Amino acid sequence: MSGPNLVGSRGRKGPHVIVLGNEKGGSGKSTTAVHLALALAQSGIRLAVADLDHRQQSTARYFENRRNWAERMGIELSSVPVTVLGDGSTGALDTLVRADLDAVVIDTPGRDSEIGRAAIARADTLITPINDSFIDFDLLGQVDPETYKVVRPSFYAELVWKARQERAKLDGGQVDWIVVRNRLSTLEARNRRRVGTALEELSKRIGFRVAPGFSERVIYRELFPRGLTLLDMEHLEASVSHVAARAELRELIAALQLPLAPADSGETEPSREAAA
Template identity: 50%
Template sequence: MFVQTSPGQSGSAHVVVLGNEKGGSGKSTVAMHVAVALLQAGQRVATIDLDCRQQSFTRYINNRSAWARRTGLHLELPVHRCTEPGETMQILDNESSELGQFLNAVSAVERAFDFIVIDTPGSDTYLMRLAHAMADTLVTPINDSFLDFDVLGTVDPMTYSVTGESHYAKMLRDARRKRRQLDGASTDWIVVRNRISALESRNKQLVAEGLNELSLRLGFRSIDGFAEREVYREFYPRGLTALDDLDEALGTGPGAEHVTAQEEVTSLLRQLKLPIDERGRRRAANRAEWFNQVNKPLDVHDILGAPQTGFQAGDRPGPRS
């Protein structure tokens, strides 16, 4: 599923940030699929939801946990934190509270986990900017239209050629420059085209050409993401993903749309080129074999294989690999 790449800094989690200064682009759906895929590859994954108001990512994970309890199924779950909105009348006090929650969440997991997946709000906030500056891999989903393209760049109305950079792109340029100045690291920025029509159209071709032109200016990679499929909406209430075994999760075999969605997700994850640790793959295989032999259900701690942290006090330790 993944392309094997060299791991980042030893002992430090690889930070994957889902960001776009526009709502409704599929950030939470992509974030959930990335987190589950990493867990299935044996990686230790923590997730953080910075969208204090909407909390779609948090509810997606909570739905998954509830469905696992209701059905008795083993569904991989990350260790999750969500920043709660400040409740004072002072904006600065609220921002300070939210910043403290975020920094505490990151510091608690950055050394004990392989990946941190962060979902950001579709608005320009201090926390959103901070998360973008921290990203090792930045994933920006956009709907396949010039309405979403406008977040990144502007085009000539006659020729559709790129004429400039938009507010979000300028913010990202500044965040990436600050990151290089701070620790010399670069951010791999990937723009994911979501809700792609299966039909060829002039709009589809023009958006693709515009993204290719803009990518040369801004230094991102453009890849195809998820098509407009009903199955992705049906997954959310039960916290499921296209990567789950629907024979177990729903009691029905996967339909043609699910199979196609699974292929889309697999292709996207391969193109993200995340630094998967081969030891994690072996850990996942060893644990799966061990639990098959003893016929025990998997707990969250067993799946993650992480040392005890404040997130999961009381979890039963799994076998050592």
């Protein structure tokens, strides 16, 4: 499978900074980061990846598994350079987001951290994956237990609001915030509706967009040890689930509306088309 056809143009000097941010683990940040980075790379986008969780290093480990599997099987797999940074590395982060690249994909720790907050303040696009439940929704806002109406924004929404203010002070830029609904279940229709309604209500109050993410599929858990992705179909035993998951990836990338184009694409007018 070839990468999606991403077109557009960057609105400032330096790479388009894409940050995966969520202070709750298990939301699919690393899976999303790796798939997005490789999809961009296969589209001709020049990019690098930064893993800011210097302890767990899930994204860095994913790419390490990918290199090891390729060597073991004697096959070629696309890759991108990965840098691991921790708290106290803000200077290195600034160097990375000013590099001569089209994009930088940054995976932040699943906890509050100095470097994670610094990354959000430098983001052009902030992607917050959440599992489709009110447990994860609580990261963004609190709801009334009877009506499920949003009562108030929560701590992470406040953190992003402050980071957006800092970004505006840094260079006058804006952060396009997208909340991605991962692990959608086809069985819990009532819960899906309630979470969806609450997200729509909260999005209007604090300014984010909502995008569909990855459903609950075994395939995502099986890919990590080999470092494979849904873009590596020729190295997988394709099934109906694989095809459906690949369609989810395309839909997600299209919903992100990233203003990117390969450096030699000749694009001169901004476009919001993606993932043909």
